[in-house]
Amino acid sequence: MAHATDPPAPGPAHGTPDHAAAGDHRSRVSLRVNGARRDLDLDHRVTLLDALREHLDLTGSKKGCDHGQCGACTVLVDGRRANSCLLLAVTLDGCGITTVEGLAAPDGALHPLQRAFVEHDAFQCGYCTPGQLCSAVGALREAAAGHPSHVTADAAQAGPAVLTAEEIRERLSGNLCRCGAYPAIVRAVADAGTDPAATGTAVEAAV
């Protein structure tokens, strides 16, 4: 019923690769995934989601619909949340991608949102969880940057948005959870949202 406030999808910020590999239907593409450079030679039909899952064995990002309808595949592309099933990997040459695998610190310390999700039991089956987490990082960033949502009373107001429960619900409505963990997700995001570290990720900090 409600719609998420989707930021504009990240465009080909760094241009498409001009160094196509042999054949008409493949190209080389270089991504920075969770801080590490990954060079791939990909069929043009491969989405970012499938590049992560099938080519880089990063299966944390989930496929719930493959059509931009569920948010299970949400990752951060150059710092902004995006449905990775809607992006063709070859259009993202040079982009920085953060997946759920890149949220925790290298020493294993959980990201504030991950910690809050565990504490509030903000999932059951866990299949939507990586998308919820990446989406929540993006949503906290958008709020901090003052992006209004559909429920923001005064959209013209400057400064960070105040994350009421209603704001969190609205901003995370692009991420479906069939287990119905929404009330706990809202509490977890509200809780972690008070931690300034929650808008960051370890790998991005390290870059």
Place this chain on the structure above:
Amino acid sequence: MSPTTATLDTAAQASLGTPVPRLEARDKVTGTARYAAEQNPPRRAYGWPVPATIAHGRVTAVDTTAALALPGVLAVLTPYDAPRLGPSDDPTLQLLQDTRVPHRGWYVALAVADTLEGARAAAEAVRVGYEAEPHDVTLREGHPGLYTPEEVNGGYPAHREHGDPDAAFAAAPVRVDVRYSVPPLHNHAMEPHAATADWDAGRGHLTVYDSCQGTTVVRTVLAGLFRLPEDRVTVLAEHVGGGFGSKSTPRPHVVLAVMATRRCGRPVTVALPRQHLAACVGHRAPTLHRVRLGARPDGTLTSLTHEVLTHTSRVREFVEQAAVPGRVMYAVRDSRTTHRVAALDVPTPSWMRAPGETPGMYALESAMDELADALGMDPVELRVRNDPATEPDSGRPFSSRHLVECLREGATRFGWTGHRPPLREGPLLIGSGVAAATYPVYIAPAGARAHARPDGSYLVEVNATDIGTGARTVLSQIAADALGVPLDAVTLSLGNSALPPTPVAGGSAGTASWGWAVHDACTALTDRLARHHGPLPDAGLSASADTTQSAKQKPPYARHAFGAHFAEVQADTVTGEVRVRRLLGVFAAGRILNPRTARSQFIGGMVMGLGMALTEHSGLDPAFGDFAERDLAAYHVPVNADVPAVEAHWIDEHDKHLNPMGGKGIGEIGIVGAAAAIGNAVSRATGRRLRELPLTPDRVLAALSVPDTGPV
């Protein structure tokens, strides 16, 4: 074993009853938990099925030339050349065995390629010729195909009658005679059905990672279909992304994945596209209800009739047991609860969270609300007045029944006042509603093993499947308490068909069934350890248990969980949109073994009930014979913004007639009655009674455009 079983002692360091966080929580928040399609054996290929594009008829030809010419395509399996399967009880698994098309979306081919993109392109390039026949997918009253089946899902008799309900109804001073309709609904767990199958021809062994609710049954069925001894088949399901009944038994994806790995000689993943699910993994069948209630002016029920019409497919009979709750809920001597079903050219319906109770209690609890209106009585008091001393249908005593307590406690917590008048805030109409919930206690035999290691740690093995319920956690708690050790001394191994046979995660019976076996194995191990002197041998000590005897005992009690939902809604008179403002449930489901995971289960069920009330709908298109809503853009599961403050509470029940843990099962009751509470609130808010789910803006606006004719 006597039907009265001892309840686990709350030992000093008891873990049961405490809010232990999910043991796999870290794996799930870091993305390391792997699901069935995420297993990545070397040389893995991908399968993509081809669904039929007619609703009834047969395949006349399959042209695979273009598909096979595409790069990387390994095979296209068709009804003409797919491996011949052995027998299965479930005919929906007899895939590619003949050319008949029983419904749109039935699989008619499978493309296999070395990449996902290649498999998808190949599936699209397969040309299928059909001979179409007329189809009929529309359930309606008076359908000539309606018949009374012998039994309905769950093994209940289709028809039960006591006394003379018609005469009692005719004689009743206060009567309601109302019809409700619940559309087809879809489970749509977030993880689409997927399997990775790996046939090792050298060893003659089949390994399958399956997104399922229980690997024992998947192994048995695959062994039968592929004519393999059961010990040559291993099915694994470490993490499963939800099921809600749609993964209870093997579904087409796993059969196709095994066909493909056997044909191609390499591992194959078949992960079904979301758009295929509506037609091939089951749905909640639509139900048309007629409920007649007769009562005395003081609210005492004198007649209850609940008649249900539903559909099934032409492939397999599945009858949603929606009239069954009327046999449990209220004290009334003259009653009839009955089902009729028509086999149509539709996909095969199956289990969806609390089959039977969910649509049945929507109708019964809405009718009770209408009766309360007709009586001018508080609907809470109406239910209290008709609370039975024994189970109405069987006459058996309840092992425990605290519906009245749930209603009272809920009323207090919610701030319920019997006849609160509706409120108006600008364009919004606001009202509250109540409904009861019930779900039966099921249990099935299971096996488990427990090992004590010399280092003081324990390994407990039980073939449970944790589809998000928290089974892994609560079973570890059961083990720790039975062993009398701290939780972290126990490692639990699950999701592996090589372990002793167990039933599926279904019927809210997982914890009871698996847990009883874990309890018995751990108790036996504790006894063995007590008799053992000196250090443990290097191999440790082991014990096992099989609850076939104890779980099959039929107790002389009616065993059900109960609950009460309270909802506050607002209806927008301009847009027709209904939004739930508050939803509160109180449940009596035996002992709550882990309050943290239990709360999530209850709330998850209530949220699904909210979807059923307001947004979820799968319509069968009469012209094309297809479900019109086949993806998550069209089929509206609730989103975060739809879900307001949801609270779940419970009443501690000490029921000695269940199982050693004392729990009744909690996975399903949260959805039961939730839609009725919301519907009753809408009726209170708007002064209009809507009897067809979901309560979408178009329907609400249409109802509001008709003048209010006084009290509903």
